[in-house]
Amino acid sequence: MTQHWQELLPIDRYVVTANGLLHDYDRKVLTFLYQPLIGAMTLSLYLTLWAELEENRLWSESHSHHSLMNFMDMNLQAIYNSRLKLEGIGLLKTYVKEDEDIRSFVYELQPPLTPEQFLLDGMLNIYLYRKIGKAQFARVKRFFSDQTMQDSDYKQVTKAFQDVFTSFHPSAFSYSDEMKQDIEMEQEYSYIGRQHPKNIKAEAPDFNFDLLFAGLHENLISGSAFTEPVREVISNLAFLYGIDPIQMKNIVISAIDEDNKINLEELRKSARDWYQFEHYDQLPSLIERTQPVIHQSSKQEPETQEDKLIRYFDTTSPLQFLKDISGGAEPAKAEMKIIEDVMFGQKLNPGVVNVLIDNVLRIADKKLPRGLVEVIAGEWVRNEIKTVKEAMELAKKNRRQYIERAKEKKTTKSGNYKKKPIRTEVLPDWFDKEDKNEAKEKSVAAKTAEEIEKDNREIEEMLKKLRS
Structure with missing residues (x-):
């Protein structure tokens, strides 16, 4: 898995450029159209890079990413993730050059789409409508539109170019080589202007x-x-x-x-x-997205049954996972709302959300209580869980700690005292599968070859059920 520190370090240098001039009107487009999709933190990165450009110029000075971290009060991972969002939505192009131990980046800001391009895009407008709702979408449309001139009593009397201007005969002046050289732009320069923004191309990777x-x-x-x-x-x-x-x-x-x-x-x-x-x-909505490639736990063909389960969580959207475990039935709107709030509010990756869903469904007897989902999601956010494997390992770790604490409480209790019942939770198939009686005598981490084989069979059965 590629970690952010493999792609970016605080000492790495960067300069900011722009693919044409950015206008003040672009700030309104970014705030009302892009921000609901990329979030305030990502928009802040774009505006900060924009501010580093000198007025009416296309290049900034060179800075380190450590200085950017200080300016934005953000850690490097948050900056890197925000950068990826800007790239994905077409607002940033990134170039890198490596010379021995020195790595430098060029961040080329792309102008946002015009309101007309965005609101008629056919993809971005759907996501925006789904995110902000009907009333706010109508408000945004009113903000970026106005009445056209429809009064038929007016007629156009605008003069054409040739009606106003005339031209010298070619013999009146000479077009010398020196003049040609003066007119042409040097190869290493380009004119400052506004580039026409291009619509996002989101190709389905497996569309045949x-x-x-x-x-x-x-x-x-x-x-x-x-x-x-x-x-x-x-x-x-x-x-x-x-x-x-x-x-x-x-x-x-x-x-x-x-x-x-x-x-x-x-x-x-x-x-x-x-x-x-x-x-x-x-x-x-964005809930249907799958785990980002940079946060997928494995880039190679899975070998073990557990690897196959990890690959399934990595390549399946939370919506599809809810369908699979329900035998193809559509999830309830309330469940969809809970999962969507976790993805947007807690910023958990889709693959991690899959593990969270599986965990909660088994603990809560095939239900998704909002409170339990939010508590576990909050813990995983604080532990900066980004990958499926990290989520599974943390869940296993918590399980072991729970069993150890339960054993300690049991051994310190006197037989004369009334013992409180210890709640036993139903665990996912990829948790430790040791027999309860054996767990009293052995470490939870220790598994026999027979138990490992049992785990593999259960995971394989789960995968067959999901894929069917």
Whole structure:
């Protein structure tokens, strides 16, 4: 697993540049449109880097990341995680150069999308609507819009360029090599200006266009209809709504117009209608994301049964995990709200949330009590749990400490005193599986080969049930 300190150190240097001028209006766009999705801490990093740029210039001075930590009162891991969010949402490009023991970064700030681009994006607008709700979304739309001129009594009388200006005959002046050299910009320089921001491309990594084409008859729609913009929208929709090629086929068919082309607006509407029909009129949110790659516990093919379970938690969203353990049934809205609040409020990674769900369901007899979820989540946040493996190890450690404390209390009690019952919790399959009688005599950490084999069988059965 790649830790943040392998990618970034306090002594590493950085400079800030910008892909074109950033305007004061961009602050409003960042605050009202981007902040609900990336959080105040991530927005603060963007604004801090922006402030380091000199007015109307494109390069800052060189600084260490230690100075950035002091300015923002944030640890390096928080800065690194915020940087990744800025990169993911298209607000930052990062470049690195390594010379022996010196590592330096260039942080290139990207201008945010225009309000029109963002609110018509087809993906970001869905996430924003799901995050802030109908009323606030309507407020944001009003803030970034105004009435257009519709009075038909007015007619345009604007003069064209050629009506106002005239040009010299080419013979009136000479275009010398010296003049050409003076006009052209030096190779190592570029003009300061505003670059047009590009929409985010979120391609579904496993979307199979060949399978989609195989399900579409050539007489129904030609391959030429799948232009680059159409492919991009299909990839975004597949990522956003979790649509596979078979399901996408019917959505594409419903968006074919009379010219045998794919209407992008109809395509987006059909995909949204399909998702809301499948998910009881809900819209997707960030709870459906899986464990970030940088925090996945294993990058190699799993070998043991426990490795396979870790891989499952790493590559499965909390929503899908709740479905799997419920036999494919949709989770209750109250449960979804609890898990979403933990992910957004406590900032736990999706894979860690999967372990948390599994743990609580077994402890609380297949229920998700909000209080218990929040208590365990708070403990894991304080312990800075970022990976599935760390979550599982902390849960095991707490279990061992609980058993040891219970044993100590039992041995110090006199037989004349009334003994209080010790609560025994139902534990996840990946916890220690030692027999209760044997646990009284042996250390919890000590397992025989037979017990390890039993663990592996139980984990394998759990995986088969989940995958089915």
